[in-house]
Every structure is written in C-alpha cells, then in structure tokens.
Amino acid sequence: MAGKQMRGYVMLAAVAYLRKAAGEQRAMQIIDGLTPETKQAFTTAKDASWCSSTSISEVFRAIASLSNGNEASAQNALIECGKSAAKEASNSFLKLLMKLLTPTMFAKKLPDLWARDCTVGKIAVEVFDDRIRNRLVEVAGFDHLGPVAVGYVTFALEAMGKTIIKTELHGWSLATPGNDCWFEVFWKT
Numbered sequence: 001m002a003g004k005q006m007r008g009y010v011m012l013a014a015v016a017y018l019r020k021a022a023g024e025q026r027a028m029q030i031i032d033g034l035t036p037e038t039k040q041a042f043t044t045a046k047d048a049s050w051c052s053s054t055s056i057s058e059v060f061r062a063i064a065s066l067s068n069g070n071e072a073s074a075q076n077a078l079i080e081c082g083k084s085a086a087k088e089a090s091n092s093f094l095k096l097l098m099k100l101l102t103p104t105m106f107a108k109k110l111p112d113l114w115a116r117d118c119t120v121g122k123i124a125v126e127v128f129d130d131r132i133r134n135r136l137v138e139v140a141g142f143d144h145l146g147p148v149a150v151g152y153v154t155f156a157l158e159a160m161g162k163t164i165i166k167t168e169l170h171g172w173s174l175a176t177p178g179n180d181c182w183f184e185v186f187w188k189t
Helices: 008-022 024-032 036-044 053-065 071-089 092-100 103-117 145-159
Strands: 005-007 050-052 122-127 131-137 164-170 181-187
Touching: 005 008, 005 053, 008 024, 008 036, 008 050, 008 053, 008 071, 024 053, 036 050, 036 053, 050 053, 053 071, 053 145, 071 145, 092 145, 103 122, 103 131, 103 145, 131 145, 145 164, 145 181
Parallel strands: none
Antiparallel strands: 005 050, 122 131, 131 181, 164 181
16 A cells, blocks of 8 residues: 555545436546546445545545535535445444444544544544534645545434534635645534
C-alpha cells in the first residue's frame, strides 16, 4: 500500500451515489469524463481493497458538481454520500452492535476505525451531552472528505437511535474542499 488511500467500499458507494443522484444517463456522461485511473479504480475495487485518495476525490468532486455551485446543496449531497458509504460498510451484525453503542463508546473507537479504513490524516473526537465534535487533520488534498465524514458519523449516531437535529461543518467549502476541517453533529436530548 502506498500513498493516501481509502477502502474500496468508499469508492463503490460514491459511484453508486453519483449514479443515483445524477440519474443513469447524466451519471454515464460524468463517468465518461473521469480519468482512466479513476474509472479503473472503481471497476476493480472491492470493499476491502485500497483506492487512491486522488481517484476517490475525483468522484467526490463529480458529486459536488451536481449542485452547480450551490455550496449548501453540494454539502448535503456529500453528506448523503457519506451516509451511503457507512451503510455499505455496516452489515446486519454491525447494525445490531451499533444499537448497543453509546456516543462515548463510538468516539473512543472512531480514530481506530478511521485508521483501519483510511491512510489519510487523523480524526480527533470529543463527545458532549448533545453533540459529537470531530476534527480532521492532515487531510490536505483529499477533496470533500469533510462532508463525507459528517455523513459517516451521522449514520452511526442514527444507528445508535439518536435523532439528529443539525450538523455544522467548519473549514470546508467548494473553494477549499481539501482542507483540514471540523464538524459537529447534534442530536435531540
């Protein structure tokens, strides 16, 4: 394994989300415009294989482009993409386990889960009574990882039975998609 990479399930889920969000005809046009390396990556990816952050970023950029420059729409689409990837990563056993976890237990395991599935950067986690705060560091150049990570964490908390009332993402924008960032996911207490 070399360079910045993520597990193949992230790539597969992102391409599936792109197809769903764009519609098959528009998605095929977008996919035709991707680099040969990215097309090769998602056609050969397996859930546990490694895909380059460059290729995954290209698919994330394609998803963001569906918003036609509307930042809130792009952020929401990327969060939904992250939820889709988290859903793909969790099998029925893990879904049952998630119901037993608390946000504090999840927060303790999240850095290990991150390291297992991503060779890029680190995630630092803090838990409060009504929210979880996550800081992504050393992720420069991995475009749109911030909002996708919001989707992962949101999915996990919902699987624990939390009702999410809002999310806040700081340090990410369409103009600066590959910066270190931080986010909070709030739930109903």
